[in-house]
Every structure is written in C-alpha cells, then in structure tokens.
Ligand code: SF4
C-alpha cells in the first residue's frame with residue numbers, strides 16, 4: 001500500500017542544550033525532509049500562516065516563521081509571509097509579533113486591503129464550482145503552508161487542509177460575490193432571524209464587527225447589510241439562543257473545502273508546496289475568532305510533509321493519543337481520556353471528514369509513515 005512520509009519532532013526539550021530546543025529540532029526536521037528541494041530558486045515563495053484575530057493570540061509564533069523564511073532564503077527562494085483578510089489583519093499581525101523585522105521577510109495581505117483581490121479558478125468540483133484564489137497566493141511560485149493545528153467550531157479540526165482551502169481564498173471577489181463564504185454557508189441561501197428568540201444581546205454584532213461590520217441593531221431589530229456580509233457564519237455560531245440561522249451543513253463544508261483546496265493547489269507546481277503543522281497550543285477554536293481558549297491537550301510537536309492529507313491524518317492521530325487537559329474545553333465536556341473520538345467528543349464535530357474527503361478528491365493519501373527526528 002502506498003504511503004506518504006510525514007516527519008515529526010516532539011515538543012519536549014530534554015537537555016539544557018540548544019540542539020534540544022524546539023527551534024533547533026525544527027531546523028533539523030527540515031533538513032531531513034530536504035526542504036531545499038521544495039523551493040524554486042530565484043522565485044517567490046509564500047509562507048502562508050494565520051495572523052490571528054483580535055483576541056486570538058495562539059498563532060504560530062514569529063520565531064518559528066523566521067526559521068521558514070531563513071530556510072527559503074538559504075535555498076535561494078524569495079520568501080514573503082502572508083495571510084488573507086483585509087487591512088485590519090496587518091495590525092493584528094503586528095500585535096501578534098509578525099513584522100518584517102521579526103520574520104525576516106515582507107509581511108503581505110494575500111488578498112489586498114479589502115480581501116477582494118483574487119483570481120477566479122475553476123475547482124472541477126460539485127459544490128464550489130469556482131473560487132477566488134488570493135492574488136499573492138496565485139502569483140507565488142511556491143508555498144510553505146504553516147498551520148496552527150487546533151479545533152474548529154464548524155469543521156471540528158483546522159490544520160493544513162483548512163489553511164489552504166479557507167485561508168488562501170478571499171472573502172469576496174471584485175464583483176462582490178462571496179468566495180470563502182460559499183463553503184461556510186451554502187450558496188446564497190438567506191439568513192433567518194427569529195425575533196422571538198432574540199434577546200438583543202449583541203454578540204452577533206460584536207463578532208461581525210471584527211471583520212465585516214455587516215450587522216447592527218436598530219429599533220430592536222437586527223439588520224444585516226448583505227453587501228458587507230462575507231457569509232462567514234460567525235454570527236450564527238456565536239448566537240447563544242439560536243435566533244440566527246443559515247443553511248450550514250458540515251459535510252458540505254468539508255467537501256467545499258477540499259474542492260477549493262484543489263483549485264488553490266492547481267496554481268502551483270506540486271513539488272513546491274510544503275506543509276508544516278504546529279500541534280502546539282491546540283485550542284478548540286479557529287484563530288479567526290475574537291478569543292483563544294486554553295489548549296485541550298499538551299503541546300505535541302511539529303510535523304512536515306509534502307502531503308496535506310497525510311500530515312492532517314498524522315496530526316489527528318497524535319491528538320487522539322494525547323490526554324485531555326484539566327481546565328480545558330475537553331474537561332468541560334467531560335472528556336477525560338485519550339482516544340480516537342476525544343476531539344470529536346470535545347468539539348461535537350467529526351474532525352476526520354475533511355481528511356477523508358481530501359483523499360477522495362485526490363489531494364493526498366491518508367496512509368503515512370511517521371518518521372520521528374530527535375537529537
Ligand atoms: S455571516 Fe454574520 S458574522 Fe459573518 S460577515 Fe455575515 S453577518 Fe457578519
């Protein structure tokens with residue numbers, strides 16, 4: 001049976017020597033993986049990460065991003081660090097320590113100041129026919145997909161697949177058509193607000209205000225500006241009473257993600273896309289929410305692979321072996337032991353769906369050999 005290779009180093013540092021620090025171990029991991037073979041010489045290489053959000057600070061730290069940009073430069077590539085989201089995201093990146101000085105490469109908005117700059121690419125899929133690939137991603141010749149692995153309110157898990165499928169496409173295109181939102185909430189189905197269930201608490205308005213400013217409460221009515229709405233679904237998920245709803249389907253979300261990912265990857269020579277998962281500060285939520293909860297499990301380490309499906313499968317297997325932490329969402333949900341369903345029980349969502357569908361659509365294979373590299 002064909003298997004992909006996933007290289008891994010654990011998060012522990014066992015001796016008082018630099019070789020045992022995680023930064024040093026990541027460098028060694030990249031050497032063994034032969035990272036330089038995946039960098040196109042004299043070409044532009046996107047280091048795609050998540051800048052975080054207002055209140056979401058558990059991102060991949062700048063010190064680790066610096067290792068990536070240095071390695072790209074050593075391999076004669078031209079790196080830039082990037083994420084999608086509008087102009088506000090640059091300030092958030094700086095707040096989280098991601099600046100040109102810290103990461104050693106320009107820090108760019110992949111989709112421009114309004115997150116509209118994209119190139120429409122056909123997916124060949126069934127649910128998402130075409131998707132707006134962010135301009136700087138489309139133009140890049142190589143990509144290092146640096147993902148903070150964590151839970152996710154709708155997908156159950158976010159790692160490499162989610163970083164590419166959601167993170168490399170824009171919120172809208174220049175015609176005002178929703179792009180990322182096609183995956184979150186089906187097509188253009190309308191939102192429903194139930195006045196009788198609404199307590200006018202304003203949580204939906206607040207969560208929207210961090211990115212889109214599409215909601216307001218006026219004369220005790222919730223008003224949505226459809227032109228501003230990205231269909232991210234955050235308002236629906238934040239509503240404590242179920243007063244706000246839209247047609248969201250987890251299977252369709254996962255399938256849409258894999259279709260969008262296929263389109264993003266079609267813009268690259270596959271030799272020049274590398275995936276690095278940080279299974280660190282594994283908290284229950286996406287880094288685009290306005291908060292960061294405590295981690296569900298202890299830091300596990302870092303993985304690298306050329307196969308996005310295999311690396312997410314290996315990550316989920318590592319997570320399944322980890323004992324849930326006290327004072328975490330897992331404990332709140334009475335999940336106290338490791339096991340294959342630990343994350344699903346904690347998140348209430350099947351984290352494997354995207355991996356299974358990703359394999360089905362040809363993004364990679366689930367079977368892998370895990371090669372652990374320690375000093
Ligand atoms: S889906 Fe809700 S939170 Fe997201 S942009 Fe639209 S109104 Fe705002």
Ligand code: SF4
Nearest residue numbers: 198199201202204239
């Ligand atoms: S979060 Fe829900 S209950 Fe609160 S204002 Fe919005 S729709 Fe109403």
